[in-house]
Amino acid sequence: MGAVSATADERVAKVSVFRRLLMKPELGAVIGAILIFLFFSFLSPVFHSAAGIANWLDPASTIGIMAVAVAMLMIGGHFDLSAGVQIGSAGLIVGILTTHFHLFIWASIAVSLVVVLAIGAFNGYLVVRTGLPSFIITLATFLMLQGLNLGLTKLIINTVQVGGIREEPGYDSAKAVFASQFTLFGQEFQITILWWILWTALATWILMHTRFGNWTFATGGDRNASRNVGVPVKSTTIKLFMIVSAAAWFVGTTEALRLGSMQANAGFGRELIFIVAAVIGGCLLTGGYGSAIGAAIGALIFGMTSQGIVYAGWDSDWFKFFLGAMLLLAVLSNEYVRRRAATQKKG
Amino acid sequence: MTMAPETAIDAPVLELRNVSKYFGSVISLKDISTSVRAGEVTCILGDNGAGKSTLIKTLSGVYQPDEGEVLMDGQPITLDSPRAALDAGIATVFQDLAVVPLMSVWRNFFLGSEPTKGKGPFKRFDQATAKSIARKELKDMGIDIRDPDQAVGTLSGGERQSVAIARAVYFGARVLILDEPTSALGVKQAGVVLKYIVQARDRGLAVVFITHNPHHAFPVGDRFLILNRGHSMGDFAKNEITREELTAMMAGGAELEQLAHELSRDSADPQVREAGREFKDEAADLGIAD
Structure with missing residues (x-):
C-alpha cells in the first residue's frame, strides 16, 4: 500500500492547490462573505463593532440553521417550498398547546417536533412515491399548510396571534435552551448563533463522513445509478425532507420562545431565502453537489447584507437588488465549477 | 466414462435452458440456451432489436423468463429482483454504468456498500480504507487512475467502464455481465476495455459480454450466442466457428x-x-x- 500512495505520479502533481480550492463548493461564498464584510466595514464603523457583529449574526443564525438543512436536501436533489411555512406551523403548535391547552411547554415542543417531522415524511413519501418534482409536491404542501396555519389558529383561539407563552410554566428553561443570550467580550450574542455552528458542523459531518452523506450526494447526482448499486434512494430522500422539517421545528420553536408569541402567517415566503442561501453557498440546483458550510456562509452573507444596508444608511429596498445580483453571480460560478467537474476527458 | 463426473463438477456457473420471454404478443426471446463457465467469456451478439437487452435483464433479475429456466451451478434459481441477482453473485455493468459523475472515483467505487467504523451514532464511513482499497483494486486490474479523488465525470468513457468493472470484481461477483461496454468507445479505448474483460476472466469470473461487434467479441470470447429477432442463430464454442462465419451470421x-x-x-x-x-x-x- 505504501508503495502505491508514495508513488508520486507526475500527472497528479499538475492539479494545483489553486484548482483544488476551486473545486470546493463553498469557495465562492467565502470570497463573497469577505468582500461584503470589508465593503460594509468601510462604509460604517459600527458594522464591525461587537454590537454590529452581534446584530448581523442574529438573522444569519436562524436563516443558517434552515439553509444548512435545505442544502442537504438540495444536494439530495430536491427542494422544499414548505420549509418556511413549517417554521410557522412548529411555532404555532408550541404556542397554542401551551397557552390554550395548557400543556407543559416541553411537551408542546415535543408534540411540535413529531407533527413537523410527519409533515416532512409526508413530503418525502409523496415525492418518492409519485416521482413528481419535489417543487410541485412541496408547493402543494406549502399552500395547504398556509391555509391550515391560519384556519386552525383562528378556529381554536379566534385570533391570528398566539400570545402569552412567557407566562406559561417551564418557559424559562425552554427559553434558556432555544432563545437565550450569552456574553462574549462584553457583548451579548443570541444563543442561536451557537446552535447554527452546531447544526453546520453536524451537517458537514453527516455529509462528508457517513454512509448517509454518501447516499445523499449519490441520490442527488444520479438517482438511477444510485438505485442500481443498492443505495436506498427512497429512504434517503424521505429522511432529507425530515431533516428540513427538524430544522424548521428548531427555528419555529426558537422564534415562538424569543417573542413569547407567534403570528399565524409566520414563515410565509422565507423558503426562497433558504434556497438562495444554499445556492450562494455552492449548491447546484440540479443536486449532487454542495456543502453545509457553504450554505451557512450563504446565510452569513444574507445577515451581513440585510443589516449592513441599514448601517450604511441606505434605503433597505436595495437589499433585494443586492441579493438578486449575488444569486446570479453564484449560479453562474456554480455552473462553471460543475462543468469543470463533470466534463469528460477526451481520448 | 470419465466425461460424466467431470461435467457434473464442472457445471457452468450460469446457464440458460430454453428461455423465452414475451411482452404481450411480441416475442422478445424464444427458446434461448447458452452457458458461461468460471474463467470463460460468453459473448452475446446481435444487432439492434435482437433481444440482447431482454436477455441481460433476464440474467440480472429485472425480468423473469416466461418459459425455460435459469441455472446457477447446475441448480435452477429464481432471480426475482436485481438485488437477488447481486446476492447470487451476478453483477451487471449496464450501459449507464451506475456511476455518479460528480462524485469521486473512490466514493463511487464503494457507493451502496461503504465500509464503516465506529459504533452507534459515531458509525461513520471509513474513508481511509475505502480510498486505499479502491486504489489497490484499480491497480490490480491494471487500471491506471491518476487520482482516486477526481470526479468520475472527468474520466474518459473507457476509464469509467473500468471503474465499474473493478467495482463488480471487488464486490465478489462470480458472474460479470457487461452490456455493450465497447459500443460508445473509440478503437483504443475499446481495446483497453477488452483488456479488463480478459483480466476479469483470468481472475476466475464468468463473463457475459454483450456486443454487436464481432471484432470485439471474437478475440476474447470462449463461447458465442448469436441472436436475431429474439431467436438464437446458434450457440458455438470458439473452435466451432471462425471470425468470418461469426461476422456473416451477425450481419x-x-x-x-x-x-x-x-x-x-x-x-x-x-x-x-x-x-x-x-x-x-x-x-x-x-x-x-x-
Whole structure:
C-alpha cells in the first residue's frame, strides 16, 4: 500500500492547490462573505463593532440553521417550498398547546417536533412515491399548510396571534435552551448563533463522513445509478425532507420562545431565502453537489447584507437588488465549477 | 466414462435452458440456451432489436423468463429482483454504468456498500480504507487512475467502464455481465476495455459480454450466442466457428451481399461505384459475399 500512495505520479502533481480550492463548493461564498464584510466595514464603523457583529449574526443564525438543512436536501436533489411555512406551523403548535391547552411547554415542543417531522415524511413519501418534482409536491404542501396555519389558529383561539407563552410554566428553561443570550467580550450574542455552528458542523459531518452523506450526494447526482448499486434512494430522500422539517421545528420553536408569541402567517415566503442561501453557498440546483458550510456562509452573507444596508444608511429596498445580483453571480460560478467537474476527458 | 463426473463438477456457473420471454404478443426471446463457465467469456451478439437487452435483464433479475429456466451451478434459481441477482453473485455493468459523475472515483467505487467504523451514532464511513482499497483494486486490474479523488465525470468513457468493472470484481461477483461496454468507445479505448474483460476472466469470473461487434467479441470470447429477432442463430464454442462465419451470421450475410451489389452497379456516380466495389471486396474477405 505504501508503495502505491508514495508513488508520486507526475500527472497528479499538475492539479494545483489553486484548482483544488476551486473545486470546493463553498469557495465562492467565502470570497463573497469577505468582500461584503470589508465593503460594509468601510462604509460604517459600527458594522464591525461587537454590537454590529452581534446584530448581523442574529438573522444569519436562524436563516443558517434552515439553509444548512435545505442544502442537504438540495444536494439530495430536491427542494422544499414548505420549509418556511413549517417554521410557522412548529411555532404555532408550541404556542397554542401551551397557552390554550395548557400543556407543559416541553411537551408542546415535543408534540411540535413529531407533527413537523410527519409533515416532512409526508413530503418525502409523496415525492418518492409519485416521482413528481419535489417543487410541485412541496408547493402543494406549502399552500395547504398556509391555509391550515391560519384556519386552525383562528378556529381554536379566534385570533391570528398566539400570545402569552412567557407566562406559561417551564418557559424559562425552554427559553434558556432555544432563545437565550450569552456574553462574549462584553457583548451579548443570541444563543442561536451557537446552535447554527452546531447544526453546520453536524451537517458537514453527516455529509462528508457517513454512509448517509454518501447516499445523499449519490441520490442527488444520479438517482438511477444510485438505485442500481443498492443505495436506498427512497429512504434517503424521505429522511432529507425530515431533516428540513427538524430544522424548521428548531427555528419555529426558537422564534415562538424569543417573542413569547407567534403570528399565524409566520414563515410565509422565507423558503426562497433558504434556497438562495444554499445556492450562494455552492449548491447546484440540479443536486449532487454542495456543502453545509457553504450554505451557512450563504446565510452569513444574507445577515451581513440585510443589516449592513441599514448601517450604511441606505434605503433597505436595495437589499433585494443586492441579493438578486449575488444569486446570479453564484449560479453562474456554480455552473462553471460543475462543468469543470463533470466534463469528460477526451481520448 | 470419465466425461460424466467431470461435467457434473464442472457445471457452468450460469446457464440458460430454453428461455423465452414475451411482452404481450411480441416475442422478445424464444427458446434461448447458452452457458458461461468460471474463467470463460460468453459473448452475446446481435444487432439492434435482437433481444440482447431482454436477455441481460433476464440474467440480472429485472425480468423473469416466461418459459425455460435459469441455472446457477447446475441448480435452477429464481432471480426475482436485481438485488437477488447481486446476492447470487451476478453483477451487471449496464450501459449507464451506475456511476455518479460528480462524485469521486473512490466514493463511487464503494457507493451502496461503504465500509464503516465506529459504533452507534459515531458509525461513520471509513474513508481511509475505502480510498486505499479502491486504489489497490484499480491497480490490480491494471487500471491506471491518476487520482482516486477526481470526479468520475472527468474520466474518459473507457476509464469509467473500468471503474465499474473493478467495482463488480471487488464486490465478489462470480458472474460479470457487461452490456455493450465497447459500443460508445473509440478503437483504443475499446481495446483497453477488452483488456479488463480478459483480466476479469483470468481472475476466475464468468463473463457475459454483450456486443454487436464481432471484432470485439471474437478475440476474447470462449463461447458465442448469436441472436436475431429474439431467436438464437446458434450457440458455438470458439473452435466451432471462425471470425468470418461469426461476422456473416451477425450481419445477415445475404442482405449485406445485396447491398454490395446495389452499390457497385446501380449508381451513375463513379465514386459511389468505387465505394461499392471496396465494400464488396471487404465482404468477400470476410466470407460473406463472393
